[in-house]
Amino acid sequence: MTPQDDDEFRRRRRQRNIVFGLILLGLAVLFYAITIVRMTD
């Protein structure tokens, strides 16, 4: 692997982690909201 490939590898892995983290955060917020709504129904 060339240094350029190595940089690209890190960049893609980092981006994937960030996107995955944001999705998990969004789902946590959504599940919290769903739970509150279903409990007050």
Add this chain to the structure above:
Amino acid sequence: MNATTTTLALPTDWRDFLALTKPRVMSLVVFTGLCGLLAAPGHINPVLGFSAILCIALGAGGAAALNQWWEADIDAGMKRTAHRPLPAGRMRREDARDFGIALSAASVLVMGLAVHWLAAITLAVSIVYYAVVYTIWLKPRTPQNIVIGGGAGAFPPLIGWIAVTGEITAMPLLLFAIIFVWTPPHFWALALFVKTDYAKVGIPMMPVVAGERATRHQIMAYSLLLLGTALTPWWIGGTGAIYGMAALALSALFVALAVPVAIRTAEAGDAMKPEKRLFSYSVLYLFALFTALVIDRMLLA
């Protein structure tokens, strides 16, 4: 396929996973699903309504990923699809499959827990219908594949509607029928001007198998059927005159644009203008018809 089975040097870019969900198709799915939800009688908590639409979108995305997992070799042979993540070799084939299964399963589970299980089961049926019945089973086997595929695209407004009402009645089934009947003329108009690609990969598209003439006649037949189907919600009293008039005007124009497509024969090097015009209008038609439905039902309520 060499490109799809070898180990990748780099991890797949997250945008390629997004591309796998066919975001442009998903926007139509979200729109029609939302219209079904807004047009339905009764009330749904906004958080649950949002969850329902999100699940419909995730389910459609999962089904799209499974479709591309199965069709990677076919996609590689067509100019329109060769740049997709799998045929272009930017993603491992198993990753697309697992991503598709995960999205599908999550969407059904969340729909069941957040909304109700009738909506979840209908969503599951729609995903299996698209990924298995259509993609794997019938698409490569019959020139009626588009008619069958139209069934998959017809589910979102049905699911959106029953998410609110909790029961399957005539109106959501009619919304299903409208998209079901709309799909063949919509897609065959496209297939008439990109048919060389489908012939190359051996997918039995109507123009390839039954010939251009038969396809043009079928487009006409379905356009007339669409006129009748689109007006039915009004006839049975499910909507008011706003929808009725809009459906009449929009569908009449649809038929009017289908006539030149039906009666002409393409010459060599034909620009295919009437076909392209019908295809473009068909997309506008669906947006306008469902918008009219929502406006009508909201004023009626």
